[in-house]
Amino acid sequence: MATVSHDESSRLAALRQYRILDTEPEVAFDDLALLASHICETPIALISLVDADRQWFKAHPGIAVTQTSRAVSFCSHAIEHSGLFIVPDAREDERFRDNPFVAGGPFFRFYAGAPLLAREGEALGTLCVIDRVPRNLTQGQREALDALRRQVEGQLELRRNLHELRDALAARDRAEADVATLSGLIPFCSTCQMDLTIPADPSAIPRIAEGVTAVLREKGWQDTEVIAVELSVQEAIANAIRHGCQNDATKHVQCCLMVESSGEVVIVVRDPGTGFDASAVPNPLNSENLFKSSGRGVFLINTLMDRVDFVDGGREVQMRKKKAAAS
C-alpha cells in the first residue's frame, strides 16, 4: 500500500486548481508522454495525476487503461520523493513485488517517475516511463525525462492560468451586472448630489463619509449634525458590506445622497443581500444587551437620524435628517 503525504489535503487542493482530472486527451500532453517513451526507450509512458484514491492518466501511450487504484500506484510513491524516483526491478523491490501489476499482467518491472510540481510546490503526479524488463536509465535519458517533466508542468500551468483568467473575466462580468442592477433599483437618483456604487470593501467607507461631510459642510450644516450623518452613513455602509455582501469585495453597495429643497438630507444605502428584519434587531440599551459585542449599528443610525426606513426587506436603508435652524 502506498503511503500518503502528511500534507495530503493541501496537495489535493492544489491538484483541484488545475481542473484537469477526467478531461479529454490533449495533443500537447500526448506528445510529451510519447517523447518520454521514445527517449527512454520504454513501451509505456504516463502523465499521471494522483487523486485521493486513484491515479488518473492525462496521457498514456503504450497502455489502454486510463486510471488505477492509488493502492497499486507506483506514482503515489514517486510523489513522496523529490527528484526522479526509479525502481530498476519491481520484482526485487519488496514495496512492489506483490503489486498486481508486477505479479500479474501487464507485468511491470521497471519504473522511473519524475514528480510534477504545482506552483505551490505540491506534487500533483508524475511523468513516468515503464518497462516490462528490469533496466535503468542513462544519464542522458534522466536529464531528458526531467526536461520533459518541466514541459508538462508548463502545460499544466498554462491550463491553470487560462482557467484563472476565465474566472476573473466572469467575476468582472458578474460585478458589472451587479452594478447595473443596483443602479436601476434607486430610480430617483437623477437629483442626487452623490451617487456612488462602490465595491464591498471597507476601505471605501471613509471615501463615502468624506463625500457626505463635504456636501453637508457646503450646505452650512453644523459640525455635530455632520458627525451624526457621517456616523450613520459609516454604520449603514459597514452593515451593507458585512451583512448584505458578506464581506465579498466582488459585490457592490450603492450609496446616494440628496439634499431636498426643505434642507432635509436623504441618504440611501442599498446592498444586494437577502435583507433582514430591522424590527427584530434587539434593543442594545436593554440590560441584557448592554454589554453585547454586536447589535448597535442600526440603533446608532436610528438615534442619530431623524427618520430611518428599511425597505425592500432590509436591503435598502433610507435615512433622513433635517438641517438645524441657524442659531
Next chain:
Amino acid sequence: MAISIPERSIGDVVILEVPPQVMFYEGAALLRARITELVGTGHLKLLLDLHHVTHLDSFGVGVIASKYVSLRGRGGHLKLLRPSPRSLHVLSIARLTDILESFDDEDEAVRSFQSNARI
C-alpha cells in the same frame, strides 16, 4: 503591513495605545483578541488609550463593552484614557459613559486602579 497595538505597563496596569485603524470596521477584532490574551495571562487592569482614535464605530463599541463586562466578571477593570469627544458621543448613545470610567490624565487613570484595589 500588520497592525499592532503598542502597549506598556505602569505597575500592574497595562496601557494599550489603540491605533486609529484598529477602531475602523472590523479592526477592533485585533483589540478584542489582545485583551483576551492579556486577561488569559492574568492582566486584569487595562487602560485603553484612545487619543489616536478619531472614529469609533459600533463594532469598536461592542468590543469595548463586551471586554469591560468580561474583565469585571474576573474582578478586573477596563477604563478609557483620552477618548475624543466624538468617541464619547458614540459611547454615550450606547449608554456606556455612565458605566465606563474615562480619564483625560494618565496618572489619574492609573491611580484609579489602585483605588479599585482598596475597595
